[in-house]
Amino acid sequence: MDWIFVAFIVFSTIAILGSLMVVLQKTPVSSAFSLVLVFFSFSGLYALLGAHFIAALQILVYTGAIMVLFVFVIMLLGQDQPTSDLKDSSLLFKGITLLGAIGLLNVLLQAALSSKDIVGKGVYTEEKINEMGGNLKSISEVLFKDYVFHFELVSFLILGAIVATVALAKRKNSLSGGVS
Amino acid sequence: MFDLANLALLGPWLVLSLGIMATMLVSSIRIETRLPAKIVTIITLVLVMITSIGLFSEGTKTVLNGYIEISKLSCMTLFFMSGISLMFVVGSGGYLNKEKIHISDYYNLLLLMVFGASILVSAKDLFVMFIALEVMSLPAYALVGFRRNDSRSNEAAIKYFILGGALGAIFLMGTSFIFGASGSTQLAQIFEWSKGYNGDLLLFVVGHLLVLFAFLFKVAAAPFHFWKPDVYEGAPVSVTGLMATVITTAAFVVLVRLFHLVDFQSTTFAPYLESLKQLIRVVAVMSLVGGSTVLILQKNLKRMLAYSSINHTGYLLLGLLGTLSKPDQIYSIWFYLAGYSIITCGLFLMLSQSTTTNDQGLELVDLTGLMKKNPYFATVLSIFFLSMVGMPFTVGFFTKYTVFMSSISAGEVGFVVIAAICAVIGAYGYLRPIALMVMRDPDPSSASFVGTKFNQAMIIILAALCIILGIFPQALIQLTKGLELIP
Numbered sequence: 117m118d119w120i121f122v123a124f125i126v127f128s129t130i131a132i133l134g135s136l137m138v139v140l141q142k143t144p145v146s147s148a149f150s151l152v153l154v155f156f157s158f159s160g161l162y163a164l165l166g167a168h169f170i171a172a173l174q175i176l177v178y179t180g181a182i183m184v185l186f187v188f189v190i191m192l193l194g195q196d197q198p199t200s201d202l203k204d205s206s207l208l209f210k211g212i213t214l215l216g217a218i219g220l221l222n223v224l225l226q227a228a229l230s231s232k233d234i235v236g237k238g239v240y241t242e243e244k245i246n247e248m249g250g251n252l253k254s255i256s257e258v259l260f261k262d263y264v265f266h267f268e269l270v271s272f273l274i275l276g277a278i279v280a281t282v283a284l285a286k287r288k289n290s291l292s293g294g295v296s
Numbered sequence: 297m298f299d300l301a302n303l304a305l306l307g308p309w310l311v312l313s314l315g316i317m318a319t320m321l322v323s324s325i326r327i328e329t330r331l332p333a334k335i336v337t338i339i340t341l342v343l344v345m346i347t348s349i350g351l352f353s354e355g356t357k358t359v360l361n362g363y364i365e366i367s368k369l370s371c372m373t374l375f376f377m378s379g380i381s382l383m384f385v386v387g388s389g390g391y392l393n394k395e396k397i398h399i400s401d402y403y404n405l406l407l408l409m410v411f412g413a414s415i416l417v418s419a420k421d422l423f424v425m426f427i428a429l430e431v432m433s434l435p436a437y438a439l440v441g442f443r444r445n446d447s448r449s450n451e452a453a454i455k456y457f458i459l460g461g462a463l464g465a466i467f468l469m470g471t472s473f474i475f476g477a478s479g480s481t482q483l484a485q486i487f488e489w490s491k492g493y494n495g496d497l498l499l500f501v502v503g504h505l506l507v508l509f510a511f512l513f514k515v516a517a518a519p520f521h522f523w524k525p526d527v528y529e530g531a532p533v534s535v536t537g538l539m540a541t542v543i544t545t546a547a548f549v550v551l552v553r554l555f556h557l558v559d560f561q562s563t564t565f566a567p568y569l570e571s572l573k574q575l576i577r578v579v580a581v582m583s584l585v586g587g588s589t590v591l592i593l594q595k596n597l598k599r600m601l602a603y604s605s606i607n608h609t610g611y612l613l614l615g616l617l618g619t620l621s622k623p624d625q626i627y628s629i630w631f632y633l634a635g636y637s638i639i640t641c642g643l644f645l646m647l648s649q650s651t652t653t654n655d656q657g658l659e660l661v662d663l664t665g666l667m668k669k670n671p672y673f674a675t676v677l678s679i680f681f682l683s684m685v686g687m688p689f690t691v692g693f694f695t696k697y698t699v700f701m702s703s704i705s706a707g708e709v710g711f712v713v714i715a716a717i718c719a720v721i722g723a724y725g726y727l728r729p730i731a732l733m734v735m736r737d738p739d740p741s742s743a744s745f746v747g748t749k750f751n752q753a754m755i756i757i758l759a760a761l762c763i764i765l766g767i768f769p770q771a772l773i774q775l776t777k778g779l780e781l782i783p
Contacts, residue, residue: 227502231476265360269415269427272313276408276431279320280438283401284453 120164127160143197144190148183155179166242169251302359305366307347308374312411315340319407323400330392333400334385337407341382344414348375356782362482363421369630369779370418373549376634377417380541380641381410387754388534390747391648395532395655397442405435406538413546422471422481422507425550426464429514432546433460436539440531446654452530459513459523467510473503474557483557490558490565497568500558507554508575514547517609518582528602533655536598537644540605541637548612548633552626555616556781569620576617577711583610584718592725597647597658600725601640604684607722608636611699614715618702619781627776628702634772635695635765639683642758646677649747657743663729665738666745673745674733676759681730683762685723690766698773 130153137150159174240254248254259267303310315336322332348371356367385406392402412432419425437460441453475481477500478489509520516524528536555576560569587607594600612632618625650657666674683692696719700712747755765772 223502227473227499230496230498262361263423265363266423266427269424269431272316272408272411273427273431273434275316276405276412276434279401279404279408280434283399283405284438284441284444286399 127157130157308344311343319404330400333403337403341378344378365420373417387645387751409435416546417549439535448530452527456527463510470503470506494564511551518586521606525599525602533648540640580613588718588722614703615699618706621706625702628698632695635691643680649745652743662743665736666733669738681726685726694769
């Protein structure tokens with residue numbers, strides 16, 4: 117058996133179990149740390165696909181920056197009491213949710229399995245990436261050439277998020293009298 | 297590639313982004329008042345309207361690597377959305393004072409929302425659509441939560457934010473499936489792919505349905521409507537109005553584009569078209585029946601208008617059904633959106649005149665006996681409610697008429713009958729406030745309505761538009777008949 121295949125199985129099992137744990141854990145902190153596990157195994161999957169740069173970014177940005185924020189917020193809010201919404205909900209609700217989730221999973225799996233014949237190899241094959249001079253070079257080439265408009269648009273998204281957060285987090289709505 | 301000649305074609309978007317930065321700058325120079333930001337916002341929106349008129353004559357073009365389409369459809373929608381936003385900016389100053397919303401971030405977020413909507417209606421790429429959807433929605437989530445002293449507002453903001461985030465994820469997942477099937481995210485290339493394709497459809501269909509569900513949620517078609525009444529009730533009245541007009545218009549234009557994603561002439565996709573039509577029929581009937589029956593049970597005016605908008609989504613979906621058979625029928629949808637937005641804008645500007653704080657005085661009983669207490673207000677409000685009903689000589693009549701004609705021409709006579717029955721049921725809900733205003737004696741404890749002069753001027757313009765377009769709809773219909781969907 118190919119070692120890549122074995123690694124894929126290991127990483128994807130950890131990812132699925134980890135994301136189940138994120139939902140099922142009772143304390144927020146253990147949910148957060150299960151999410152770290154998921155991010156690590158994702159990064160492994162990216163590396164297996166040959167996307168080393170994305171794999172590194174995944175660890176730096178998600179596990180490093182975003183999860184620290186998560187844990188920080190949990191710490192600030194003091195939400196370390198074990199709570200579970202699942203306990204309060206009725207059996208009927210649980211059953212319907214489970215059925216819905218399984219149905220959706222079935223549809224998505226069917227679609228993904230049917231894709232074997234359709235999806236060809238993309239433009240960016242391993243040879244092409246090597247020819248362009250590596251992962252980092254080809255990503256920046258795509259990001260700042262073909263997708264530069266998307267890139268610039270995202271800056272508006274971030275601007276909106278900042279302004280919205282500041283506006284909502286201001287202690288007072290009013291600074292003085294108004295205008296008509 | 298970019299070149300300078302294309303820069304002029306980006307006029308409206310450049311003006312909007314400059315306006316966003318200018319509102320931030322002026323609000324940091326004088327933080328104690330919102331007036332400078334308001335003036336900058338008004339100037340920006342007027343300039344956007346002018347520049348988007350300027351693009352009418354350009355014909356159909358794509359710019360920015362083909363990601364943005366400049367066509368009559370996108371420019372007219374942009375013109376219209378900025379016009380409606382302008383009405384809200386000018387007309388809701390008194391309301392913001394009353395609710396003590398004095399920070400100028402309000403205008404900044406409003407412009408960002410319009411910017412997102414403007415990109416959304418002209419996007420020719422699924423990724424651009426996704427980012428634009430988020431640029432439009434993020435400010436909206438915050439604006440919904442701007443009445444910070446009211447727990448309803450906070451709850452609505454959280455609810456809207458979580459649902460919106462989930463929808464964004466669903467849309468993105470659908471995009472990845474479509475990309476997997478067709479090899480592109482650009483609408484034009486997906487259309488080209490569908491022409492020559494004859495293979496397994498499952499991957500594409502699942503992706504397409506996920507993308508469509510995300511936008512059906514956004515326009516709140518039943519059964520995806522549960523968030524809407526709560527969010528409408530919680531948001532400040534001016535923001536609710538903006539959501540009902542600008543966001544609905546943008547989301548619906550995109551929905552039409554997404555429904556026409558593939559070439560239905562090709563034999564591979566012809567069976568899929570039939571099942572898509574079946575989907576729209578089910579959703580449209582649920583929205584029509586659900587919206588109109590729950591509408592007449594409501595006691596709060598904002599909740600009532602929320603159910604009314606769900607009902608109107610049903611009519612719009614009927615128009616969409618027409619376009620699936622005959623793509624040139626898109627004018628009926630656009631005309632309906634325009635008429636509905638004019639009426640809704642007027643109604644929400646009138647509701648924002650209520651003198652009670654914290655949006656308390658917006659129950660149906662607060663309208664009791666207004667004809668004696670405030671005859672001018674009651675008359676104008678009646679005009680808007682009659683337009684909602686679809687009375688002849690108001691714009692509401694012709695919007696319904698064009699949509700019905702468009703679906704009859706597509707052979708959907710049975711659904712037009714259902715829609716007409718629902719219109720009658722809904723009419724009871726719209727006529728009840730009028731009856732309360734006219735037939736009862738005023739209750740001294742009920743709320744009173746006083747508008748600023750700007751607010752009243754805007755309402756007069758909108759009421760006049762309602763009646764003028766109700767008597768001479770030809771001008772606008774002729775203009776919209778030139779609209780076409782370009783794949």
